Amino acid sequence: MHPATVSPPPPNPPPPPTTTQTLDEITTLLCHLLPYSLSVKSFSTRWQIIRSKLATLKSSISEISDSPHWSENPLLQTLLPNLLSTLHRVQTLCDQCSDPSFNPGKLLMQSDLDMATGWLSKQIQDLDLLLRSGVLRQSNAIVLSQPGPGSAKEDLGFYIKDLFTRLQIGGIEFKKKAMESLLQLLSDDEKSASLVAREGNVGYLVHLLDLNTHPSLVEHAVSAVSILVSANDLSRKCVFEEGGLGPLLRIIESGSMGLKEKAAMAVEAITADSDNAWAISAYGGVSILIEVCKSGSIAAQSHAVGAIRNVSTVEDIRVSLAEEGAIPVLVQLLNSGTALTQEKSANCIAILASSGENFRELILLQDKGLQRLLQLLHESSNSDTVEHVLRAIYSLSASESASRVLSSSTSFIIQLAEIIKQGNIVLQHISASLLANLSMSDGNKGAISGCMGSLLKLMESVKPDGIQEVVANALVSLLAVRSNRKDLVRDEKSLMRLVQMLDPRNELVSKKFPLAVVSAVMGGGSQGCRKKLVAAGAYGYLQRLTEREVAGAKKALQRLSGNRLKSIFSRTWRE
Template sequence: MHPATVPPPQPPSTPETLEIITHLLSDLLPSTLSITCFAARWQVLRSKLASLKSTISEISDSPHWSENPLLPPLLHALLSTLRRTETLRRHCSDASLSRGKLLMQSDLDMAAGWLSKQSNDLELLLRSGVLHQSTAIVLSRPNPTSSKEELAFFVKDLFTRLQIGGLEFKRKALDSLIHLLSTDDKSAAVVAREGNVGFLISLLDLNAHDSVREPAVHAVSLLVSAGDSPRKSVFEEGALGPLLRMIESSSAPVKEKAAMAVEFITADPDNAWAISAYGGVPILIELCKSGSLAAQSHAVGAIRNISTVEDIRVALSEEGAIPVLMELLVSGNAVAQGKAANCISILASNGEHFRNLLLQEKGLQKLLNLFHDCPNSDTLEHVLRAIYSLSASNSSYRVLSGSTMFIVQLSDLLKHGNIRLQHLSASLLAKLSISDSTKNVLASCMGSLVKLMESVKPDGIQEVGAKALVSLLSVKSNRKEFVKDEKSLIRLVQMLDPKNEVVSKKFPVAVVAAIMAGGSQGCRKKLVGAGVYGHLQRLAEMDVAGAKKAVQRISGNRLTSIFSRTWRE
């Protein structure tokens, strides 16, 4: 016959465990007073035991302590430590049980360390307030109608589980945090205020378990994307360094999330400088070369953000960022192309050195190729800004001025693009030296330029609209075409009206002067008939720049016509 198997002893229930701990602490504290060996170490242990006794008393007084799932494993671990401490007390009190001095010192130090950690975990549980409310294994998530207090309590409970729970509790807490940040816009500010963001950042450490580190970086990326306050909190807790290390050595999905977080953190100019401190420039450049399309997009976005810092611009050129940016213009997705073009425009606007480096990599030609074939308006805007920045170079200026195809496309954008594209297109038309034959082709966009002159925003749009229009009116056929367009003529008269305070009067005055530059009697009659002359006279009396000269041109031609008619009679 087989001997009867003895079942393993069942661990005590949570109430029993708490009772045993209470008795052990009551016995241990006075019994350690008489120990004379290692007195300093036992004084430290007594202090920790006294603190634990107070904490255990508070837990006993909490109305829902027995319902919290985090407490049983903490109490069982504490009971084990107290029993070890009791054994150490006996060894130090009874000479016959003495052990080696160094071994005893080590055991006492370890016991003090365990007691410290377990005391901190229990105090954290108490401070969170979760022992004062009934909770389930996984606290129900707040809904959009939940109060601020309910949301704050959920966040506190979530971070408590994250900090002192086991691996499974941590995973569930992170899943809940990710769901909360993904579905509730107002939750990020509460997480930044009520949660332990520093502990969340500690989970990004490369030594952390993959099942915790990967959702942690996802949670951080959602947190920094939710607004200034959460982003500031994450940055100040030192997230940038760990995120860059994750980009270096993690899986592709984790790299994408980490790069996304870095892009959002560096979107704040006050944070962008720190990339250099963590050695992040070569890491981001390498990700642009070898990462997934999504990771490349976030990496080049971060590079665009940090390119506003002068010292980092130098580092970007030294680390070979410019050829990588050019490659993304050709091979990246639409988002990456737009961010690369935006970065190029920033670099090109910061001195001849960077413009020369960009042009050496055939930057203008690649931008023009993308401009001709780009269907995305956002990307098109960034490309056009980059082209405008490069136009400061004499060689680029000549190429752009002589490209009829490019200039015609600008006129199409003036007629059909959004206000930002119209602004950029007008700026280039006003800046470039365009041949008369090409100006003839652009006559159909003059009405669009007149409309830009009426626009209030963005700043500077009235001026570039007027300058581009004046440039086109240097051609005789365009002047005749303009005065035939009744809608444009009416708009011009309305802008000249002194009562119209929306438009600076020097711009429509400059347009009138351009129309009259050729001395055409037909143009003069159209302008006078539309009511331009009366407005100009009042503007001249108000000393508006150019108004007196414009009046002289119109009235001078009028007197010449009268004298000629009198002589003939």
């Protein structure tokens, strides 16, 4: 039996050329192609363009070879072989155009030459970007790892330039890794956003928001843009000026649910800057945001409402909001959205309600618009939400129909009194303004007599502007009820506070306000109220104010000093 024939092992494939060998081959080929292309007579115009591209490439390759760390850069391991392949194709085209016997067809050759020109342009652009970034002049060790906390700005800036270089000229894997590194940087260090805006190519990041881009890159780009616009004014302005608003709105309109949420977050942040808010109309953004409020996810809905609130400060956009049907959607969200969505909706409705009678009528015409606000006021424990609701109700109260409803609502009036007793100064101010404006029944006024002491305390506040006047007006309204006048003078602490405001030395309170309240206390002619005021020392202060000719003081003094009490006044003043 003959032994089986053994096949010889296959020869080992030759090792791939090194980056240095590839660069040397490119240099040699360029030195050959430049003079060779001069001899081509056909398609001379196109060859003139190609020759210009080859000359630019030769300059770039020379600059690369002069860079100290060019061979360590991983991007060149892809760029140089691709460039060498293109140059071989140019060599073939040059041979074909120089061969009289070769006849592929004029249109086909023109197309081939144009394609070659396009390839060369793209590779020139990539090499130029790599050279301008400066990464070839740094050790690769700096490039690969993210600088740690406390690193110098120069190192961090170089790292950002390298990330954007990889993002723009690398293959898909390079781009994905660069995006992941960028997101990691932005997530780990909030301050890095400003440096990214200055050192990175934010315009290219915005370019990646195109839905035709690779899906994973779009997702990463939306995340990065959302972080940038939320970080600070500089990075937000940079994204806006690079045209980020339009692509983000297109994503909200047509992207996946996850992308919609991130894009809506970014649009809300961009429109928070009033200088940017106007642009929402230029991209048809009003209708897009309203649609998200109707049918988007909970998160997207909240951000869309926030963006609508931001742009509602622009007069022209307010008109668009009304025309596009935003108001019924916002009213609906007052009671159906999340707590944050409710707050933003209430804020937006407050802005619209304060913008004019037309908007107030639109809000009131909606299905239980005012009732939904009152319900939210009753249910919400968030002070910001309560503030927005109160501002909206205050603006709506300018409407006669709304004022009638509010004036007759005992539960609402009692809630205002509770806010005056327990709320913060802003809520107290708005609540007092409402009490001063409403035409309440005596029964409702009597039901909230317990808040008069808090109102008097508020009248000593100097901020916010106008609070002393609205508090005085609210008190005068409540003191139209006899029982309330008696309650006030029985409260010694409140009575003393009122009288001390009459002291000319007390400069915190304009004297016209306590004078108005004192006159209201005496409005029913009650001798008991007069006696209490005199006993508290009001007579002496009124006399001093009269001597100084303070408006209203003389009349109040005359009402206080009736004939039957002259002896009491004299004795009290001497004492």
